[in-house]
Amino acid sequence: MSSSRNNGLCVKELEVEYKSGELALGRVDFTLPEHGIYTILGPSGSGKSTLLRAVSGLLLEFRGELLFNGQSLREQDILIGLVPQNYGLLPWKTVKSNIRVAMKIAHPKGQDRRSQEAQIDRWLSAMGIQELADRYPLSLSGGQQQRVAIARAFAIMPSILLLDEPFSALDAITREALQQLFLEHWQANPTTALFVTHDVDEAILLGQKIIVLPSNKRDAPEIIDNGTVFGLEHGEKRSSDAFFAQIKRIRKVMQAKW
Numbered sequence: 001m002s003s004s005r006n007n008g009l010c011v012k013e014l015e016v017e018y019k020s021g022e023l024a025l026g027r028v029d030f031t032l033p034e035h036g037i038y039t040i041l042g043p044s045g046s047g048k049s050t051l052l053r054a055v056s057g058l059l060l061e062f063r064g065e066l067l068f069n070g071q072s073l074r075e076q077d078i079l080i081g082l083v084p085q086n087y088g089l090l091p092w093k094t095v096k097s098n099i100r101v102a103m104k105i106a107h108p109k110g111q112d113r114r115s116q117e118a119q120i121d122r123w124l125s126a127m128g129i130q131e132l133a134d135r136y137p138l139s140l141s142g143g144q145q146q147r148v149a150i151a152r153a154f155a156i157m158p159s160i161l162l163l164d165e166p167f168s169a170l171d172a173i174t175r176e177a178l179q180q181l182f183l184e185h186w187q188a189n190p191t192t193a194l195f196v197t198h199d200v201d202e203a204i205l206l207g208q209k210i211i212v213l214p215s216n217k218r219d220a221p222e223i224i225d226n227g228t229v230f231g232l233e234h235g236e237k238r239s240s241d242a243f244f245a246q247i248k249r250i251r252k253v254m255q256a257k258w
């Protein structure tokens with residue numbers, strides 16, 4: 001069971017049906033290697049958030065199996081970070097306290113107070129939001145709240161990081177800057193990441209593979225290898241031939257399956 005083939009997050013024949021009988025997520029099968037990053041594209045309602053909720057442990061009823069490094073995900077003490085669509089910040093806590101609380105929950109016997117505070121400051125500054133440390137979430141713009149949510153997700157150092165359209169509220173320039181920032185931090189602090197997006201460019205820029213969910217949940221998802229683009233310098237990806245070839249390929253899949 002410990003062969004390298006099994007290393008990472010294995011999503012095996014996962015299917016989710018709500019009590020109403022509605023299929024929320026058609027069958028999905030993939031293995032995301034440890035410290036790898038896959039992006040997930042799909043039309044509205046195709047089950048992208050449902051997939052993340054099942055992996056995160058928020059959704060307990062599903063068919064299929066979730067394994068991490070060859071063993072059931074639920075039976076292991078694995079730290080999973082989730083950046084939900086609505087950021088999930090506690091409105092009654094300041095930015096700094098939001099991160100502090102998450103770190104305390106994630107690592108109850110963790111660092112002493114001084115190194116914890118230094119760690120929080122490091123993440124706030126990495127996300128360019130140190131001046132917001134004492135503000136409350138509701139006084140921040142959507143983009144600022146997204147930065148806090150991402151800083152918090154990285155600060156707890158999860159083994160698995162799940163991101164549900166984390167850059168959706170951002171203008172194009174800020175979005176590009178945060179994509180680069182996100183990749184830099186993911187490379188420096190490797191974690192196994194699933195990144196949901198509506199944006200085809202973003203899926204190609206950030207994923208080693210791209211999982212395209214179909215609108216008909218009886219159809220199989222398409223899993224597209226994106227190693228050629230992913231291996232390029234981030235700043236060179238958008239202008240590469242490989243990037244344009246991927247856009248064409250994904251558009252074809254979207255025309256057939258959306």
Ligand SMILES: Nc1ncnc2c1ncn2[C@@H]1O[C@H](COP(=O)(O)OP(=O)(O)OP(=O)(O)O)[C@@H](O)[C@H]1O
Pocket residue numbers: 018019020022023024025042043044045046047048049050051
């Ligand atoms: N709690 C629930 N009870 C019943 N059905 C649900 C529930 N949550 C989601 N669904 C249904 O499951 C399906 C998948 O929803 P999900 O939110 O995962 O889609 P999505 O791809 O993330 O959509 P979007 O891109 O709009 O965020 C939808 O048809 C939705 O209506």
